Structures are given as C-alpha cells and as structure tokens.
Amino acid sequence: xxxxxxxxxxxxxxxxxxxxxxxxxxxxxxxxxxxxxxxxxxxxxxxxxxxxxxxxxxxxxxxxxxxxxxxxxxxxxxxxxxxxxxxxx
Amino acid sequence: xxxxxxxxxxxxxxxxxxxxxxxxxxxxxxxxxxxxxxxxxxxxxxxxxxxxxxxxxxxxxxxxxxxxxxxxxxxxxxxxxxxxxxxxxxxxxxxxxxxxxxxxxxxxxxxxxxxxxxxxxxxxxxxxxxxxxxxxxxxxxxxxxxxxxxxxxxxxxxxxxxxxxxxxxxxxxxxxxxxxxxxxxxxxxxxxxxxxxxxxxxxxxxxxxxxxxxxxxxxxxxxx
Numbered sequence: 174x175x176x177x178x179x180x181x182x183x184x185x186x187x188x189x190x191x192x193x194x195x196x197x198x199x200x201x202x203x204x205x206x207x208x209x210x211x212x213x214x215x216x217x218x219x220x221x222x223x224x225x226x227x228x229x230x231x232x233x234x235x236x237x238x239x240x241x242x243x244x245x246x247x248x249x250x251x252x253x254x255x256x257x258x259x260x261x262x
Numbered sequence: 263x264x265x266x267x268x269x270x271x272x273x274x275x276x277x278x279x280x281x282x283x284x285x286x287x288x289x290x291x292x293x294x295x296x297x298x299x300x301x302x303x304x305x306x307x308x309x310x311x312x313x314x315x316x317x318x319x320x321x322x323x324x325x326x327x328x329x330x331x332x333x334x335x336x337x338x339x340x341x342x343x344x345x346x347x348x349x350x351x352x353x354x355x356x357x358x359x360x361x362x363x364x365x366x367x368x369x370x371x372x373x374x375x376x377x378x379x380x381x382x383x384x385x386x387x388x389x390x391x392x393x394x395x396x397x398x399x400x401x402x403x404x405x406x407x408x409x410x411x412x413x414x415x416x417x418x419x420x421x422x423x424x425x426x427x428x429x430x431x432x433x434x435x436x437x438x439x440x441x442x443x444x445x446x447x448x449x450x451x452x453x454x455x456x457x458x459x460x461x462x463x464x465x466x467x468x469x470x471x472x473x474x475x476x477x478x479x480x481x482x483x484x485x486x
C-alpha cells in the first residue's frame with residue numbers, strides 16, 4: 174500500500190493559489206474568513222493543509238449546482254465523443 | 263486503500279459526459295474522497311498543531327474542517343444508500359498542480375469543439391470537479407525538475423505525481439503512459455507504479471457489473 178500519499182502536505186499561500194489556480198487574494202480571503210484551516214507562523218506567513226484546502230472547495234463553492242449546470246449542458250455528450258476530440262488533438 | 267492518479271484521458275470524459283462508465287468510476291472516487299476525509303482529516307490537523315507547538319504559530323479555521331468532516335459523513339451515507347452493494351469506498355484519487363493544469367489545458371483545447379457555447383468562465387467549475395475528487399495531494403515539486411519519463415513531456419508531470427506520491431495506479435488511456443494498451447510498469451529513482459488503461463482497471467480491479475448499476479447524476483449527491 175502507498176504511504177507517501179497519506180502524509181499530510183502543508184502549502185504556502187502561493188502554492189495553495191497555484192494548486193487551485195486562484196488568486197493569492199482568494200486564499201487570504203478564505204483565511205480571514207476562517208473558511209479553510211491554516212497555521213499562522215510567527216513571521217506572519219501561513220501554511221495550509223492541502224487535503225483540507227481541497228475539501229473546503231465544497232464550502233466555498235456550490236459544487237453540486239455547478240455540476241448540475243455542466244451535466245445539463247452535456248446531457249447528450251458521450252464518452253466516445255470526448256475521447257475522439259482528445260484523439261484529434 | 264488503492265491510491266490512483268487519473269489522467270485527462272479519463273478525467274475529461276468522466277467530468278464532461280454524465281452517462282459514461284468513467285463518470286461511474288468518478289462517483290466511486292468521490293465516495294472514496296468522502297471516506298478518506300472522515301478517516302484521515304484529523305492527521306492534517308495534528309500536523310498543523312504539532313508545527314504550531316514547535317514553531318510557536320497559531321492555528322485557525324478548525325471549526326470549518328469539523329463542519330466539512332460532518333458534511334462528508336452525511337454525503338457518504340447518502341451516496342452509500344444509492345450505490346449497489348459492494349461498491350468500494352476506499353479508492354482515493356491523488357491530485358497535483360501539474361495534473362490540474364493539464365486537465366484545464368486540454369479542456370480549453372477540446373472544449374469549444376464539444377460545446378461551441380463554452381465560455382472562459384465555464385472552465386474553473388469544471389476544474390473544481392476534478393480537484394474535489396482528489397482527496398489528497400502529492401508532495402509539491404518543481405515542474406521544471408520533472409525527469410523525462412515518457413515520450414510526451416506533458417505526461418511526465420502526471421506520471422511523476424504518481425511516483426512521488428507512491429500511488430498504486432495511474433489510470434490512463436494515453437498511449438504514452440500505457441503503450442501496450444493494457445498496463446505498463448514505470449520505475450524511477452527506486453519508486454515504481456503500474457499504469458493501467460481504464461478498461462484494464464474495470465475488468466481486473468473493479469466489478470464492471472457493479473459499476474454498470476451506478477447513475478452518473480449521483481455525483482451531485484457526493485457534493486451535497
């Protein structure tokens with residue numbers, strides 16, 4: 174069984190923003206709102222646990238509504254069509 | 263608990279096509295993410311607290327995590343209620359920045375072709391559908407330092423994610439990751455993984471009949 178995967182990763186604000194492709198201001202806003210867990214170090218920098226950051230997307234966005242919208246738009250789209258589009262690239 | 267890294271040849275069909283087999287596998291991963299969250303989130307919080315003790319920092323935002331874990335418990339229970347008996351609840355997907363970025367890059371490439379009405383603002387919600395299924399992240403690494411592993415440089419970051427995270431299985435239909443279209447053993451720096459195609463995964467590691475009974479719309483149940 175894998176072991177490294179289960180080891181918690183702590184990210185800087187910059188790494189967290191890069192991971193989710195959001196602005197660093199967004200991460201700092203979530204920290205200010207305490208909507209993600211964080212460690213504030215004595216120098217004022219932050220560390221954010223990676224897994225909890227990703228899980229917090231469920232609190233910071235309405236993922237079910239976003240998915241419903243995507244699925245409605247793509248209701249007729251088949252796996253084969255997506256695979257063909259990928260193969261053509 | 264199998265740890266998997268899913269590349270774009272599987273994650274794009276899974277997120278874009280609600281009726282396909284890959285979407286059903288995605289629901290298995292969403293269930294695994296909720297299970298993992300309930301069982302292991304405390305590890306991360308312990309790591310935070312230990313670091314705070316060592317370095318004199320302050321920990322915050324814990325209430326939200328506890329709420330997320332409670333919500334994950336509810337989501338997991340609701341999903342299990344729907345899923346056929348025997349659906350595995352311990353398959354966990356691993357994410358990384360190169361994996362998420364490659365998904366977004368490919369989505370931008372093929373998105374307009376599949377849906378001419380696709381707008382820029384439609385991309386982030388789709389990326390989040392990948393991110394949220396990845397319960398854990400690989401250790402951070404410098405993308406420029408990724409060794410040349412495959413014939414396609416863009417696939418190296420995905421394979422390296424799997425190697426670095428000690429994943430059990432990269433799942434991919436990409437010919438560069440699984441050249442013989444069945445499974446391929448990769449080794450680098452004393453780490454190794456066996457990459458498998460989606461068909462190999464379903465026929466040899468999952469119960470296809472069980473997967474066939476899953477409804478793709480149930481993914482919303484995992485999100486709440």
